[in-house]
Amino acid sequence: MVELIPESCTARLDPLKIFGREAPLQVDLGCGDGAFLFTLAAQMPEKNFLGIERLAGRVEKACRKAARIDNMRVLHFETAYAVRSLLPERSVETFHLLFPDPWPKRRHHRRRMVTTDFLRTIWAALEENGILRIATDHLDYFTRILRLAGESNLFAFMPPNGENDFPASAFEKKFASSGARIYRLGLRKVSPVM
Numbered sequence: 632m633v634e635l636i637p638e639s640c641t642a643r644l645d646p647l648k649i650f651g652r653e654a655p656l657q658v659d660l661g662c663g664d665g666a667f668l669f670t671l672a673a674q675m676p677e678k679n680f681l682g683i684e685r686l687a688g689r690v691e692k693a694c695r696k697a698a699r700i701d702n703m704r705v706l707h708f709e710t711a712y713a714v715r716s717l718l719p720e721r722s723v724e725t726f727h728l729l730f731p732d733p734w735p736k737r738r739h740h741r742r743r744m745v746t747t748d749f750l751r752t753i754w755a756a757l758e759e760n761g762i763l764r765i766a767t768d769h770l771d772y773f774t775r776i777l778r779l780a781g782e783s784n785l786f787a788f789m790p791p792n793g794e795n796d797f798p799a800s801a802f803e804k805k806f807a808s809s810g811a812r813i814y815r816l817g818l819r820k821v822s823p824v825m
């Protein structure tokens with residue numbers, strides 16, 4: 632079953648049961664049609680990959696791709712809730728947050744995914760030294776993410792190398808072809824400084 636139907640909306644998922652094996656887990660938040668995750672999963676058959684997406688049509692497309700490989704599953708859910716309540720603590724090696732909706736109008740900023748609370752739940756779901764990768768074409772959102780991550784004390788900023796090793800997501804291709812600048816950030820989980 633490539634589309635995950637959680638047994639309960641409050642119980643944590645069991646990656647061993649979902650994938651039938653223990654392996655490092657990478658999660659794509661707002662995975663769209665799953666193109667990025669599918670390419671990554673095909674490149675790394677030794678790891679498990681989970682896409683989370685709230686739009687049914689995109690989930691369906693992602694599921695069609697996941698059906699072609701063994702190590703990709705798709706969860707039709709709201710990201711913030713899924714990270715906070717469904718993913719087990721310390722279970723994720725890498726989160727990918729690629730081109731989250733920027734909500735450019737000021738009055739819509741509260742709809743943005745990345746908040747202090749969101750970063751805390753990401754931190755809890757990451758393994759020791761786990762990584763959150765973020766890419767956006769939106770400078771204002773990027774600046775805000777940098778500030779929130781810096782204030783949180785939960786992450787170390789990673790040098791932006793190694794990014795070329797990852798496949799481009801559908802939105803990355805779209806923005807790159809229009810000549811838009813892309814801002815990237817890698818955050819590594821650390822113990823909070825008291």
Ligand SMILES: C[S@@+](CC[C@H](N)C(=O)[O-])C[C@H]1O[C@@H](n2cnc3c(N)ncnc32)[C@H](O)[C@@H]1O
Binds near residue numbers: 728
């Ligand atoms: C701009 S698209 C980027 C898609 C993909 N990450 C890429 O880079 O090609 C943002 C995606 O996040 C999904 N999304 C936005 N907010 C979400 C949320 N709260 N929970 C789950 N998915 C969400 C949207 O439906 C959309 O598919």
